[in-house]
Amino acid sequence: MTSSASVAAGRLPRALCAALLAALLLALLAVLNGWIALPETARRHAGAALTVVAYACFCAGVYLRRRAQGAAMGRAGGGRGAGGPAILVAYASQTGFAEQIAAQTADVLRAAGMAVRLEPMGRVDAAALRAAGRALFVASTTGEGDPPDAAAGFARRVLAAPADLAGLEYGVLALGDSSYSRYCAFGRALDAWLRLHGARPLFDAVEVDDGDPGALRHWQHYLGVLSGSTDMADWSAPAYATWRLVERRLLNPGSPGAPAYHLALRPLDGGADWQAGDIAEIGPRHPPAEVERWLAALGLAPSAAVSADRGLSTLAGALAGRALPCDEAGLAALRGKTAQEIAGALPALPHREYSIASLPADGRLELLVRQVRHDDGRLGLGSGWLTEHAPVGADIALRIRVNRSFHPPAPGRPLILIGNGTGLAGLRAHLRARAAAGAGRNWLLFGERTRAHDYFHRDEIEAWRRGGVLDRVDLAFSRDGGPLRYVQDCVAAAADDVRAWVAEGAAIYVCGGLQGMAAGVAQALEGILGAEALERMAEEGRYRRDVY
Template structure:
């Protein structure tokens, strides 16, 4: 390590002694010294002199906390772990896996990994290099490593928490020792994460022999004076200001623009963040479930020590529109049904049967005799919030937040179905209604700090939402970097979302380029990836100028198709092999120049 003393207040002799000391210290000793100096600066009069060298005293364990995160939840847990570790005398640092040098893993002694799983079992974008290294032949022996893994996922997906499972298995194969069993969290992760943190820190303290209290002055970060009290655990009741149809009357889709007031909430957001909405289940479905089971909607049940009616529990607190493998496994035992047990044992068949079905389908096909309201509630997972990309800039809209919502309505297995949050927002929330919300920050989808950086935005359908926020923000900041939007949908006349605003920005010069693809207006369907391929030379020119590239929307087809188009552009116009083109885009991802918000 080279230290720059050009602006140092130290004398030449002091600089030389300090350099020699730092060169001799182990990683855990440097962490200890950092904590000691932080405490000393906080309370210099209260610090006792160091009477023992670090080798004579019990060294504080140095914990590295790595996180792999697509939206920010894993990062928040990693920060929470590090704060509590420091409070307990364990010197901890948090590292984004995008910034972590994979070879450093062989130097680690105490390690915690918090990672989400993206899409159908894929690692988050910021873990790609580390994942590739650890799963490859160059991964080192980890006999000295003591580790623990917390996985975040969604049990409705086939490969639930797959990334965390892979890392846990690989660390073990390479000789690492698990400090605690891996914990796999569903969409409701807070309690499991808190229990994992508590057990992990207790285990580290026991195994390291470090039971000393934290150094005075080294504490977890306190909330800033202006920080909002509203969060996932305590959502804000936001008032609906506007709920208007955005798509045209002839559209085959229903897209709505909804505005909420955040006045007096203290909530702050940035372009790229999401608004988390805490929805209600469809009342008709709740009533049918209760009727089929023969319950009374007023029957009381216990939820975490509080009394609720079964009607209220199914409306506000439990997932009933989505069937997950854990629920189906529990139901097979409650129903004592061999047919369902056989289905549960075949993951592919189970996934096929579950697609497009809900709790009502399940209880009708396989009734559970003698089922009580309490048993039903305990078999269901919590109703998770729904996240919507914010389509406004707070710099422009101040105490408001806007979202763009496509109402989900379809028929499946002989019944009409609806999306939980989208139709609740579209049909039942008139102006003046109140909705529990909070801000879900996304550090991995943010505008460049440099306002001169060119930006390419690719967002078909409601994927256009965050780019409206981007443009409002750049307009407010008088950013002079070029902006290029590539948008696609079904029909020009009815589905060009926020058309007037985009045309206004193009006329003013804020929007430098606008390319569109409307798949149903032409005989041969044309999508955003076709726009990119047609303008490949220009895309390459923008990338060479340092442009940041953003993709928002469907993860299953659109995002992979766009990625393939980009690979083709880089390969052709950059004169690269396919492997070199992939490396080029990977480096853009590392540099935060290729960011995706896909779902």
């Protein structure tokens, strides 16, 4: 089939679908307006049906738009989109929960335009893994550390044998229950086997304790990074508290990179507690002007009163935290609806995650956020809200998510901290915790663009070095002239000292960008310590990462 024929074939079902939906909407509107006489009960049912159909139109529009965007990305990107090799999503399920999460994972990736092959793990062998290129595993543990029944053959045939998986990139979602002694044992064994045989993790394994919704949202966060889609609805919405934005300070004026801001927030709903390594989940909002323009396209008044999550609100206020369809099909599906119907029909905006840069003892929660801009110049949803659109003094929806996999080591253990860019946020919280505990054997390796503009929190870091909190600081500024130098180059150059610190029992914590930095640092550390030694450190909790 030619390219033009394929396009025409794709347009026909879409056009037919649109025509059928339009006819159904007209019929429902005729009932509601009394053009067709029906009993009152039937008219109420028709009204409910109209709301469902409108929302279905919106979702269909979003899906088709994403599919078209994803196909275009696949053509431009040469093989990771719908036209490229399918990403394997394999699941091992005992009760059906892992299968459900795997199906949702596959749906998210497909909606972003990626080709996906969804398989039970029992149908997967080493040859399929070698051919996959990329794979995501959703693995339950049953009993006292056993694989699910349907994956027992996979464990016996595949995990018990050597394999060459050097070309495979993967991620693991391990489901378990910490009330059992061998928590997430099958997922952990799968992750270790993949690493041992040359596969490269896209990110660290995500462990889910008894269906923990926060951990599942973290998995969604990684799916967004992989697919390039950051507007997927949360599978479970965070229970936000209200915080007040009390400070916003630009950290890098004059930088060749995007603006980065230091932000501070205080809770309005009482005290809050967290540890170094924990995550702030933010509920973003559209800027008021954008919501008003969107409502103007529908001919609705921003000041219209509606019932919202926390009582009465204006329509503009209620929609600021909702996904707003901007394509003509999505707008058409909403025309003629009341303000309350629109407020109830649109899904909430998905959360955004940020590493916390402070401790509760500091009296406020601090973040380090870089502005993100889309190709058309629009600010990113979360970074735009926090760094520009929300005025200082605004209420911010925020939930703290416990991130045990990045909690501090014992104070007596030496600590190597490695990161780049806004990843300094997570490392800063650890350094504050170490300073408070009197733990002085710390080494920071940090990379950014320029020393003059991008040495974030320079005065604080230099004070820690003078005061003995930091034994050593290695810096890489890639745009200061000369050969390009990144933080992974600092790691490689300090190979002998890294080995010496690790021999003394040091832990290594990495925080920053998933693309580029995290893989580069992992490769440098494997070259210095060996893959098996790094794997053992991860199993012992001495090699931990918070990457995004």
